[in-house]
Amino acid sequence: MEKMAEKNSRLSALLLKASERNLDSVLVSSPSALRALTGVDCGEAVLEVSRNSRGSSVSIYTDFRYVSTLHRTLPDIKVRNVRNISQIKPHGKMVGCEMSVPYGIVLKWQKNSPASEFVDFSAELQQLQAVKTEDEISRLRAAEELTCEIWEEARRKFRPGMTELEMARIIRILMLEKGEGEAFDTIVCVGANAAECHHVPDNTPWNGRDGVLVDMGVKLNGVASDLTRNILPKRLSRLYRTVYSTVLEANLKAIEAVRPGITCKALDKVARDIIKKAGFGNAFGHSLGHGVGYEVHESPFVSKRSSQVLEKGMVFTIEPGIYLEGNLGVRIEDLVLVTDTGCEVLSRSAK
Ligand code: ZN
């Protein structure tokens, strides 16, 4: 098992973080962390990484449904068959686990190992996933490329009279045909509906003249992607023009500012200051962006509260927006990859 940690740099990083926190073992159960550590989709399973006098040991607990799949996909890891993950008897005194584990399961684990103390290890696990491997980067690049291609194809199919739901359905079908479906529920907003930043598509029809905001991402090779683009209204009001150019400037300036070493809050500030200066400070109520990987929302969270430092290999969105209730909304979202000196924009669609 020592060999496995050597081969797998994320696993050895996990062991290092576990020893820094004096943990005897770590239980990993979220699908994205399992995928990041093992490379495969484990189904419902719990990976146990234990530190002991011999070094470390790794095993995976699952139930009958996934046992044979895990034997095939993870031949190096000992697979332990349990009726239910609540039956696991965690090893050691200090045990790290994720906040996403249901409370009822943690209570059972505590009962099975009364001497163990359970502590939150979520932040460490999220950090391990934030810097992507070469293989993950190429998959994310391909997923975002496909999202842009689907966006171009979908917008050509949009016709006046279609409802938001019908337009969302066009995108959903293209994503199923060309990828593995949606990474999240596609957002389509006609006209003033774009002022609701996570509007749920409804029966609002598009008259062919109003603006349309679309936020979408395909799932491909297990990874997510994320893109927001706008169809401009036929007749641009002065307000829409100002809002759009402000959001675009915030998006471009933030992209220019991305580099290894900058903190999330400093980057958020670049965009936020531009929007504030234009007089729309209260109309940009969300963070500048979020990491994208096996999940559509993951570390790093590019918010005004985060001191996390951006590193080469991180992939996240830059998505400033301005939302004027009952009137209009604009968001422009790109996916970027941090490089040695700046970033590569993975979203090639025109904006
Ligand atoms: Zn999005």
Ligand code: ZN
């Ligand atoms: Zn996003």
